[in-house]
Amino acid sequence: MKAYEIQSNTGIDALKLVDRPEPKPAAGQVLIKVRATSLNYRDLLVAEGAYGSGVKYPLIPLSDGAGEVVAVGEGVTRVKIGDRVAGIFFQNWIYGSLSKEKMKSDLGGGIDGVLAEYVVLHQEGLVILPDHLSYSEGATLPCAAVTAWQALVTKGNVSPNDSVLLLGTGGVSIFALQFAKIHGARAIVTSSSDEKLARAKQLGADETINYKTTPDWEKQVYALTNRTGVDRVVEVGGAGTFPKSLQAVRIGGQISYIGVLSGRGNEIDPTPILFKSLTVQGIYVGSREMFEAMNQAIAQHQLQPIIDRVFSFTEAREAYLYLKSAAHFGKVVIEIE
Secondary structure (H helix, E strand, O other): OOEEEEOOOOOOOHHHHHHHHOOOOOOOOEEEEEEEEEEOOOHHHOOOOOOOOOOOOOOOOOOEEEEEEEEEOOOOOOOOOOEEEOOEOOOOOOOOOOOOOHHOEEEOOOOOOEEEEEEEHHHEEEEEOOOOOOOHOOOHHHHHHHHHHHHHHHHOOOOOOOOEEEEEEOHHHHHHHHHHHHOOOOEEEEOOHHHHHHHHHHHHOEEEEEOOOOOHHHHHHHOOOOOOOEEEEOOOOOOOOHHHHHHHHHEEEEEEEEOOOOOOOOOOOOOHHOOOOOEEEEOOOOHHHHHHHHHHHEEEEEEEEEEEEEEHHHEEEEHHHHHHHOOOOEEEEEEEO
């Protein structure tokens, strides 16, 4: 079979198309013909050697993929041949809390990922796709969607009375916008692009802020919320935006800390966390239990993931470069014929 490997931690140029033996499912395992995969910012970090010491090269990249079950090993009962499935991000995080051991089972990081024609995964590490979604749409769910779901629903307990601040218009933020709206919350979205903000409005954003033309966007958020601040922030920017998020959230509010898009390492004054009695929670994707709960809501509301652009399997490098350009709105997908 054909598969991509990241052969070193030197960046996107280390991504190579190679031949590998087609894997065979052992007891409890499932062979999946991969139909589509999607990219996350995390995949750029893996390619650049910035994702931690647990990554060993060569590595088949990408955590997010969807496909068809084409063979099963002995004892498999959760899925059957012909089922449409997606793998969960942490293959060993089924329910409960995240642990050090579970963290080692991240697809496309601690273990080989899904940018290949076929993959073998354990039956416990799979979910069934909602019927109304295509393979490409299903491939957008495992990382970005589950992250947004945990941030706003599992831990966020978002309600119709809440206001939510969403930074940017990448995969996590757009899923968070969709989840906020199906729960009746008010959503404020930031971006450097008026075109992207107009698209966010079409998806239900109640207010938008261009952070390029309004660099003190936290003050604008404050003004839009009657000088109170938002109830919840989905913080994907990291050190570069976190101080502003601390100012934009209300007393007693909640910040879900997810990403490092604006960089790491800046010194942050934690005083507002104390004086405003804030809850700051780290969100690292989620469990299978969360994924399945999210899929029920996606099916109930017939929610459609937002895909910006689809690349072919032979264009994987171009897909990486497009994601790195930050030109996307929603998700970037690679389809595998």
